Amino acid sequence: MIIATAGHVDHGKTALIKALTGQHTDRTAEEQRRGMSIELGYAWMDCADGKTIDLVDVPGHEKFMRTLLAGMGCVDAVMLVVAADDGVMPQTLEHLQVLKLLGGRPVLVVISKCANVTNERALHVQQEILQLLAELAVHKPPSFLLDSLSGDGMAALVEQLNTWAESFSPADDQGPARMSIDRHFSQPGAGDIVTGTLLSGRAQIGDVLRLSDNGASLRIRSIQVHGRAASAAHAGQRCALNLVGDLAGADLTRGSQLLDAAIFAPTACLDARLQLISRLPNRGTLQLHMGNAVINARCVPLRGEPLTADQHYGQWILDRPVCCRYGERFIIRDPASRKLLGSGQVLDPFAESKGRQRPERLAALVAVDASDADQALQNLLAVLADGVDLGRFMRARHLTIEPGRARHPETLRVAGWLCRQPDFEHCLQRLLAALAAHHLQHPDQAGMSRQRFTRHLGLPIRSRLLSAVIRHALDRHMLQQSGPNLHLPGHQPQADAQSLEWFEQLQPAFSACAPRPPIIGELMADLNLDKAELLTRLDKLSALGLLACVGRNRYLLPASVDHLLSVAGELARQQDDGQFSTASFRDHSGIGRNHSVAVLEYFDKAGMTRQSGQSRRLA
Incomplete structure (x- = not known):
């Protein structure tokens, strides 16, 4: 359990911690010269049942509000210290405001320096601070009148702290490790040392964690907990880690984190x-x-x-x-x-x-606003027409075990993506109905592209739901694909005689250089056409599905598109992560770099592949 002090400057917070632990938390020469806390101080006390309490001594002066907020950010409870001779002071009120904003953390009140005043004065200050806490919805917290120097009243406070420690339920240490760093220094013979609070999980000697500053992988060489060597540190403990790894360019300031690779996901x-x-x-x-x-x-x-x-x-x-x-x-x-x-x-x-x-x-933000992960996932599935990315959902909550809803019979899973089964069936029926209507209205066209489907169905451009529905329909021969166009089985575009004549003239040139696209200038010379007339004919044939326009001045036979897509699929299957590069596609397709870039961008736009950084995977 970690407890932070709060209260006005010179109200006895540091003296109280020394009386509890025997440890002086003002470490720096400047703090000792001025007699006030400037930096965060740390100490610990052993409890009767073998447990320990970590104490964080925070500065009370208004100039060090940033330091105070840092000290209270990772604690389980707060000990509010008010001097009986001064009573409630400006920083006392400000720290009460911080308690309200942090919310839900147990509070303990200490009226210090009681030897300096009468008992009536001490009781008056106690009632005043309890009334202020009641206005913040903190009703009847434990409160103690004591004097740290003489020791009067300390026994009752220690008993209360022991009770807190005994009843405190530590954080679950089965999840991914995550440590918040508050200090970094180098030690001769050991190297880099960081101290901080393990917010979740468990850190063991030999573990490799990622540094939030730059993503560097750092190995834990040794661990200390409360000044003693340990093989592991658990969630809720303060500890010191001796790290091994490349720290070049790393800041390692207060607020940096060490994280399990599974939850290393920086966001801005x-x-x-x-x-x-x-x-x-x-x-x-x-x-x-x-x-x-x-x-x-x-x-x-x-x-x-x-x-x-x-x-x-x-x-x-x-x-x-x-x-x-x-x-x-x-x-x-x-x-x-x-x-x-x-x-x-x-x-x-x-x-x-x-x-x-x-x-x-x-609507999605309201849906996800539920502390129970299973309820939040159910809410999202109800409001997100395109389904839920389960991996993203679990990373956002640092989950290592899937919520029960992910395995519910009415929830359909495709790779790491989830949707409700009724939503999937509804989208499939709408897609088939849209195609049937399109074939009746436009018998001369090969079908509908993915982009037209997303607009027609009101789905996002990169809809995961539509991708899953199309793959499902293709695998079960409910749909067929010719180049970028999807159509019902057996549908053939009814091309006019002139278009068929154009295609017969052009087909030999396309077949001769397949799977490369023919050079537009050579086609112009062979057919004795200017560029505008040639491109008009090629675009008409593309609309009929007899050709596919894969880029500016680049056209391919649908069979060539299918062949190049099969090359991409084979490359994806060869890799464990299912990703391939432009360079590997160029080498295996043999069509050259410029054509490869155009073809892959065409696949992206048609929804056949998805780009991720410098790599791609099949959609």
Whole structure:
């Protein structure tokens, strides 16, 4: 269990921790000279049942609010310290505001320096702070009157801390490891050491974790927990890790993270639910205090009805990528005015700025706003016409086990994508009906392209649902494909006599150079046509499905398109990840680089392949 102190400067937080643990948390010479905490201090105390409590000593001075927020970002509970002689002070009120924004964390009240005042004065301060907490919906927290120097009242506080430790349920350590770093230093003979809090999972000697700053893979050479060597650290513990790996260019500042490779997914755009205590400025950069990190960001309010008078949805564009998950809480601060503006909880860590104000996008955001993963997945399947990317959903919540809904009989799975079975059947019937109607209205055309289907069915351009439906229909011979066109089995475009005559003239030239496209200049010379007339004829033949236009001045026979697609399919099957490069396609197809680029871009547009970075895979 990790507990942070809070309270006004010089109210005895550091002295209290020393009385509890025997450890002095003011480490730097400047702190010792000035007699006040500037940096975060760390200590631990052993409890009666063998458990330990980590204590984080945070500075109370208003100049160090950023440090205070960092110290309180990764803790399980807060110990609010108020000096009996001073009573409630400005930073006491500000720290109470922080407690409200963090929400849901147990609070313990300590009235310190009671030896300096009468008992009546101490009781008055105690009632005052309890009343302020009640206004924040924190009712009757444990509270103690004590003096750290004399030890009066300390026994009751220690007993309460032991009770907390005994009843505390630590985080699940079966998930992926994730550590928030608060310090980094080099030690002679050991190398790089980082200290911090293990937020989830378990870290063991020999494990390799990714650094959030630059993605570097770092191996754990040794581990210390509370100054003692350990073979592993568990979720909820503070620990020190000795790391081995390439740290060139790594910042390793407070707020950096070490993560299991499965959840290393940096993002620079996220959607969140916001609870505001002050209106956000229309312009300018704000600060998000997430865990112990500080991120500069700007907010784009999402249109739609607010949840309550002070709760809204907003999209944050960050100045640098961070690794976060669904439900992660952050505090919003205006660095210009030094005011706390509110708090937020991450709903979609992988948000896209394009289309963020569409009603469907807001509906998906409302649907995913459920702490239970199975309920959130069910909500998404109900509102997303195109289904759900299960891998993305699990990464957003740092899940290693699929939610039960992913295995529900009414849920259809295609690779890592899910949709409801009724939605799939409905889309299939609409696709077949649209094709039948198109053949009646346009008997001279080969069929419909994927782009026309997406427009007709009102689906996204890269619809996973449509891809799955088309693959299902092709595999069961409910559809056929000729080049980019899909058609019902047995349908043949009814070309006019002139078009058939043109095709007979051109076919020998196309067959002679297949699977390369013929050179337009050579066709112009052979047929004695100018370029405009030739391209008009080629486009007419493409509309009939007798040719396929794969790029500017590049046309192929449908059989050549099918052959090149089979080359791409064979390359994909040869790789474990199903991806292939432009260079490998060029080498295996033998059509040259320029033609390869045009053909692959044509496959992308036709929905036959999907590009991912420098590689492609079959759609």
